[in-house]
Amino acid sequence: MINACIVLYKCKISESITYRSILEQGVLFFNNIYVYANTENLIDIDVIPENVIINENENNKFLEENYRHFLESCYSSNIDYVCFFDQDSCLPECYFHEVELKIKNEINFLALYPKIRSNDNYVSPCELVDFQPGKVITEPGIISQKFIGINSCCVLNIKAVDFRNILDPRFPLDYLDYVVSYKISECQNDVYLLNCDIEHDLSVASxxxxxxxxxxxxxxxxxxxxxxxxxxxxxxxxxxxxxxxxxxxxxxxxxxxxxxxxxxxxxx
Known part of the structure; x- marks a missing residue:
């Protein structure tokens, strides 16, 4: 069983590229989809699928607090895998196919990362060089080196590691991606790069x-x-x-x- 988490910030749910992609390609792929609205009036649609759970925050809880709430909910139920999504990732059909293939073939993995593109350039995941992003990793398969990457669209095996311990409240928003991926790369478990490109609007990369x-x-x-x-x-x-x-x-x-x-x- 697999759950998804989408965090919205100053983006209405109807405008979220991620949410629209999931509705078009794989809403039934997930057991539950948790949507966190970090500012008021972001839920602007009336028809919401039964497996979409809306969490409207009274104030901005950024990423770490929402991720932690999501993980607590997943650990308290019979969930095997989770996906983190930003609001603006365009998910192609191959993403769902690749994830399903790994799970159905019972591949023992800790995490799956897709290749992330922004403004026609690959931006994630990257080799970690002196704790700065180095060369972008683009060869599908096991990621053997230390790396850092964007959390959006990653798939985590929460039965393998308690990911609540991998989150760090000292990084409520910025660099939480790097903290999570760095800690994952430190674990003695397999991490795979999917043979799939995700188009992502990464504003800070411009x-x-x-x-x-x-x-x-x-x-x-x-x-x-x-x-x-x-x-x-x-x-x-x-x-x-x-x-x-x-x-x-x-x-x-x-x-x-x-x-x-x-x-x-x-x-x-």
């Missing part, structure tokens, strides 16, 4: 300027991730990287991070 609040959140989370899970070398290399970012920001006024935000992080 060169568009990120608003100050989100920029500081991303930069702080990046530094926190390396401080907690990384090495002294990785932390030193991050300092060099942030200085280079700062110089680039001064030269390029449209750079996604402002010089002010970068200086705030560097000076801490």
């Amino acid at each position: 060169n568009n300027k990120i608003n100050n609040v989100r920029a500081v959140s991303i930069l702080n989370s990046e530094k926190r991730f390396i401080k907690i899970y990384g090495t002294k070398k990785a932390l030193f290399l991050l300092s060099i990287k942030n200085i280079a970012r700062l110089l680039y920001s001064v030269l390029n006024k449209n750079y996604k991070y402002s010089a002010k935000n970068l200086w705030e992080i560097i000076s801490k």
Whole structure:
């Protein structure tokens, strides 16, 4: 049995690419689909399938808290696998076929990750190099190296590991993806890359300027991730990287991070 979790943020359920994809391709593929609405008035449709469970939060609980609530619900019932979804992943038919094939053939896996594309480029999963994303992994099969990746569309075998322990409340939103995938890659269990491409709208991957609040959140989370899970070398290399970012920001006024935000992080 498999459950799915979709987190909506400033996106109505009717506008969610993920939700529409699941309705078109595989609503009956899942035992239950948990939809978490993180702001008001996001549930704008009247007809909802019986296996879709709506959770409307009074305030924004970001990702970690919603994931934890979802996992608690799954562990309290007879569920074997779970899927995490962001609101804007376009799921092709091959995704459901690949997942079903692994489960029906009783492949013993801890996690399945698809190849994620954004703006025509592969962005996830990536090799982990000094606790920074390195080369994108595109060869289907067992992922043998340490890696980090986007949580959206990953499939987790919750009977193999208690994933509540893999979540980290110190990362409520940004870098939670990297924390989860890094901890999964540390486990002594098989992780597979599916032979399937997912188109995903990853806004932070573009060169568009990120608003100050989100920029500081991303930069702080990046530094926190390396401080907690990384090495002294990785932390030193991050300092060099942030200085280079700062110089680039001064030269390029449209750079996604402002010089002010970068200086705030560097000076801490």
